[in-house]
Amino acid sequence: MPASYEILPYGDSAYLIKFDVAGYSEAVTEHIHGLIAVLGKQRNWEELVPGYNSLLAYFCPTTFPPQKAIGELRKALRTSRMPSIRRGKIIDIPVCYGGEYGPDMDNIMQSSGLTKSVVIKRHSRPVYKVCMMGFIPGFTFLSEAPKTLHHPRRESPRNIVPAGSVGIAGWQTGIYGLESPGGWQIIGRTPVKLFDGERETPFLLKAGDRVRFKPIKAGDFHD
Amino acid sequence: MIEVRQSGTRLTIQDAGRPGHRHEGIPRGGAADKLSFALANFMVGNPWDTPALECVLGGQHFRFQKDMTVAIAGAEMWAQVNGQNVENCTSFKVKSGDILTFSFARTGCRAYLAIPGGFSGDEFLGSVSTYLPAGLGGFDGRALQSKDILEIKDVNPSPNIIPTGYKPFHSNHIVLRALEGPEFYELSLSSQRHLFIDPYRATQYTNRMGARLKGNLVVPEITRHMISSPLLPGTLQCPPDGQPILAMTDGHCTGGYLRALQVIRADLWLMGQIKPGTKISFKRSIGTDSFDVLARRNAFYGNLIEGFSF
Structure with missing residues (x-):
């Protein structure tokens, strides 16, 4: 069951996706990295910064209107699948x-x-x-x-x-x-x-x- | 060539920075006052993002070993060539052997020196901006020192003049328009109000990473411990001691204190002129004002300087 989330404005050039988890959740950190993989393919984002339970998406509001930006985030949240948990070295x-x-x-x-x-x-x-x-x-x-x-x-x-x-x-x-x-x-x-x-x-x-x-x-x- | 005779408080090579690496902990960096930097380049006919020298607080002396055109912009530092005053935010010709000096920063903190074709530096992730915490970019990853010799390029200058209305005004009392940060409403009601009433003062702990401010205490209604979350230049963070910290150009990419305010994009360049002692007032930006200001400013300066936006 994926964690619920909210999308908050962060200044005039960024949105913050905040997942509702108390403490550490391996599934949420994996989900955030999955989202970055999806959004990273779109050229409109100047920065995509992960937190433990949040993701910041930074853009220029004059070239990428905020309404469009939030739409892309919602779409990515709907479509991105939870990646399988990678076991690194x-x-x-x-x-x-x-x-x-x-x-x-x-x-x-x-x-x-x-x-x-x-x-x-x-x-x-x-x-x-x-x-x-x-x-x-x-x-x-x-x-x-x-x-x-x-x-x-x-x-x-x-x-x-x-x-x-x-x-x-x-x-x-x-x-x-x-x-x-x-x-x-x-x-x-x-x-x-x-x-x-x-x-x-x-x-x-x-x-x-x-x-x-x-x-x-x-x-x-x-x- | 240009010889650094005195490097002053701090002297680094900066360009428009290396965007897109905050997820690796690498801030964009680049010129702290993007507008003054772009204007300096514009005046010598460079693309706005050409590497220039960022002179902090004054005390820098340069000796030119070739005739050339140079431009200065940014903080008012009583610049002189061979002891004769030169006006700030202008371009002028210097001859081989001439000495350009910056005195102390009377208003503002950072002045930019641009030359035709720009300065060479070590490239890292597509930028030569000096990022001192990791020793990246610039002149061997370090700040310039006296006796350093800077190579120049053989470029014919095509100087431009800045129309009067385009010259920014610098002051030791900086007003930053700001929006509520993600945790603004966790602050006590009096803290929420105090942020916008009395000015703060930048302390001695002020540099390209951030400015620790002194003023009214900013405290949360209920103390809670945050986990590390993304941070941007222009975020005002509030640690439990109640003294806010303003994240700057080279600021941390994540942080664990309450994010009280976010300076609007159109005002970020002003933070580059904050020095220890500068008064800072935060002015609340309402609704879609920040987008209108940004669109107007981008149109205004984009019309003068090709490709420039805030």
């Missing part, structure tokens, strides 16, 4: 948890009542799915973190979060691809470069891939 990402690499580890320990080693064990146990890339180049949004580790974003975002930082925001977990301002609770960092513009394939991961975290010691953290 599994990639191991080494992470040094806590200490200088994970300044918010204490927050997670406090809210969960768990010791550091148990937090690490729980966070590195699942095989996560890459739901989407975004935010900044290489930022990897993963599927749901174990329930005991859920924690809201910081009240005020940091002006600098180092590249490779692994964080938690609500039920989400993810990796900062580059140094950036950001508000996630940072519990560790990977020395792996998720984005490198000079590499033949700049992105290490793409939506659909699977990720497993491998805890490493601070001494093994080499850029």
Whole structure:
């Protein structure tokens, strides 16, 4: 049963399709990627940006009237079929948890009542799915973190979060691809470069891939 | 060739950006003040999207090693050639050995320097725009520094003059027309009103990614934690501390704070002139006003500059 949705205007040049789901839904993230595959073939969209439970379609209202744009979105929502869930390759990402690499580890320990080693064990146990890339180049949004580790974003975002930082925001977990301002609770960092513009394939991961975290010691953290 | 003698606060190569990659976390980027950038190119006879230099806050000095025509537009920075004032938003001839200097940005934040044929830079996804967070495009992916030498192209200039009514007015109090963002109605009623009453001020944390603002607190009626959702340049986000953040040209492609407002498309270029200390007022855009403004502005400037639209 597909989730219900609404289409909201987002400024004068975009619509936001918002799916009605509480928490993480693998079916909805797959549906969003299916829609992007359909809409991506139409040349009128300047940008198509996925969220976990939403999709933003950006266009120029002088060349593509909004009434037409919303019509195309409705049509795509009616006709796009749920794609079969792609099982991408599994990639191991080494992470040094806590200490200088994970300044918010204490927050997670406090809210969960768990010791550091148990937090690490729980966070590195699942095989996560890459739901989407975004935010900044290489930022990897993963599927749901174990329930005991859920924690809201910081009240005020940091002006600098180092590249490779692994964080938690609500039920989400993810990796900062580059140094950036950001508000996630940072519990560790990977020395792996998720984005490198000079590499033949700049992105290490793409939506659909699977990720497993491998805890490493601070001494093994080499850029 | 042109030698960068001083790079000032910041100096980068920018063009019209790389659209269509926000789903990969790569913002369009490009000139932060698209209109001033296009006007600078227009004045030296370039297509509007030709790579030009974006000079932030002033302090830039250039030395020309060839006779040529150049144009400047954007923030008022008291530009001079060999110590003689040159008018902003004009094109003029320089000789080999001449020195062009930008003083401080009196009004606005970014000035554009265009030359016939434009500047060369590293191309990434069809654009040479410098995107500093990932070290992409521009001059080896970095901001220009003193002693950098910029190649020039052998192009005969066909300078154009901007008719008076087309020169934009810059101010240190910027009014941005805005529509309600997707979460606007989750804000408390007083926050909804405050957004449009008193001006905000851009803090020192203001750059091409975003401007952290200071002013009336903007808080939700009921706190809830959002999951990461798409974001656009011109979105005003409200983190729990109540101090809004305005996403800019190189801004994040997704975000997890309430999206309170969205600046209308016709006013996005003005955000490129926000510097630390700039006053920003949000003016509520009603109904289909934003479409009418956009259509009028596109017709007006599109008539002058071939192929340009906001």
